[in-house]
Every structure is written in C-alpha cells, then in structure tokens.
Amino acid sequence: MPNINSDSVSLTDIDETDKRLLRLLQTEARMSITELAERVNLSATPCARRVKHLEDTGIITGYYTQTNAQKLGYPLAIFIAISMDRHTAERFEQFERKIQSFDEVVSCSIVTGRSEDYLIKVRVRDMAHYEEFLLHRLNRIEGVAQVHTSFELREVFSRSIV
Known part of the structure; x- marks a missing residue:
C-alpha cells in the first residue's frame, strides 16, 4: 500500500486497488468488508486496513444514504x-x-x-x-x-x- 501523508494526498498515491475500493464503496457503501475484500481480491484484514487508511487520509470523508428527491416530494x-x-x-x-x-x-x-x-x-x-x-x-x-x-x-x- 502506498505511503500517504494525510496532509498531502495526490492521485499518484492511490493505487488501482484503492480506486476499485472507492468505486465499490461509492455504489454500495453498506457492503461488508468481507464482500468488499472478495470483490478486490484481498483478504478481509488488508482490505479493512486500506479502507481505514482511506478514511484517515481524508479521501473517504463519510458515508451517507442517497435519497430520491422525487419520491420524497421534492421533484x-x-x-x-x-x-x-x-x-x-x-x-x-x-x-x-x-x-x-x-x-x-x-x-x-x-x-x-x-x-x-x-x-x-x-x-x-x-x-x-x-x-x-x-x-x-x-x-x-x-x-x-x-x-x-x-x-x-x-x-x-x-x-x-x-
């Protein structure tokens, strides 16, 4: 895993596995670490470490629920x-x-x-x-x-x- 200083993270510090993790989490943030690890060909522990690292460096800033504004009455x-x-x-x-x-x-x-x-x-x-x-x-x-x-x-x- 790249060595990333939390104050200065650049795209070159993110490898392809990190990018795959981010894409998966952006489409389904509730995915378990086990499933996430399987989808990127890692075991659970290194996968969890990578996710934690992405959080600690501020690349992942939070998790939220997307809503459908139309169905909530705000079309x-x-x-x-x-x-x-x-x-x-x-x-x-x-x-x-x-x-x-x-x-x-x-x-x-x-x-x-x-x-x-x-x-x-x-x-x-x-x-x-x-x-x-x-x-x-x-x-x-x-x-x-x-x-x-x-x-x-x-x-x-x-x-x-x-």
Missing part, C-alpha cells in the same frame, strides 16, 4: 446564480452561514467566470414552494443583490470522483 430542482452587493469576507461569511440553514439548498459554491458570485442548487415541492423560498428567505438575506434562476429539466448523471 423540482433549481439552479440559482446569486450576485452579492459587496465583496467582503464578512458579507460572504454571513451569506454562507444563512444559506446553510435552508433545508431546500442541497449545494452551494462560490464561482468564477460569470458575473454572479454563488451558484446554489435547490430542491422544492412545486412553484409555490419556490416562490416562498425566493421571496421570503433567499432575497431577504442581507447582501443578496441579484438572483438568476435556471430550472433543471433532467439530471443526466451525478457521481463522485475517484
């Missing part, structure tokens, strides 16, 4: 580009704290290459829910100067990187 996905009125650390920190408190927001990124400062992805039940979110919460965050909305027609795919 509408919206991308919202947000421009801030001022570009100060305090303004951005305040916005980021507030936006994290909204359950509808599933991701938030600072972006470059366009006039907006943030790109968020939101999940809502319907247009009335979106209107309430936009007018009564998002637009009331201090510093939000402008929003531009794009509705997702269909997600082609979403995946994690290995």
Whole structure:
C-alpha cells in the first residue's frame, strides 16, 4: 500500500486497488468488508486496513444514504446564480452561514467566470414552494443583490470522483 501523508494526498498515491475500493464503496457503501475484500481480491484484514487508511487520509470523508428527491416530494430542482452587493469576507461569511440553514439548498459554491458570485442548487415541492423560498428567505438575506434562476429539466448523471 502506498505511503500517504494525510496532509498531502495526490492521485499518484492511490493505487488501482484503492480506486476499485472507492468505486465499490461509492455504489454500495453498506457492503461488508468481507464482500468488499472478495470483490478486490484481498483478504478481509488488508482490505479493512486500506479502507481505514482511506478514511484517515481524508479521501473517504463519510458515508451517507442517497435519497430520491422525487419520491420524497421534492421533484423540482433549481439552479440559482446569486450576485452579492459587496465583496467582503464578512458579507460572504454571513451569506454562507444563512444559506446553510435552508433545508431546500442541497449545494452551494462560490464561482468564477460569470458575473454572479454563488451558484446554489435547490430542491422544492412545486412553484409555490419556490416562490416562498425566493421571496421570503433567499432575497431577504442581507447582501443578496441579484438572483438568476435556471430550472433543471433532467439530471443526466451525478457521481463522485475517484
């Protein structure tokens, strides 16, 4: 197994067995160590050590359950580009704290290459829910100067990187 310093891990530090482990865990995180080991041709103990090492170095950051937003009643996905009125650390920190408190927001990124400062992805039940979110919460965050909305027609795919 490669010798990886937890502060500086690069793709070259990950071997093919590690990549196979990551791909398997990304598709089925509840797989037992025994089954995982069989699928990558290792015995259980070295497999468990590799998984622990991937966790310890911060390559594996957690395990979670993927949900179907449509079946949970949130079929509408919206991308919202947000421009801030001022570009100060305090303004951005305040916005980021507030936006994290909204359950509808599933991701938030600072972006470059366009006039907006943030790109968020939101999940809502319907247009009335979106209107309430936009007018009564998002637009009331201090510093939000402008929003531009794009509705997702269909997600082609979403995946994690290995």
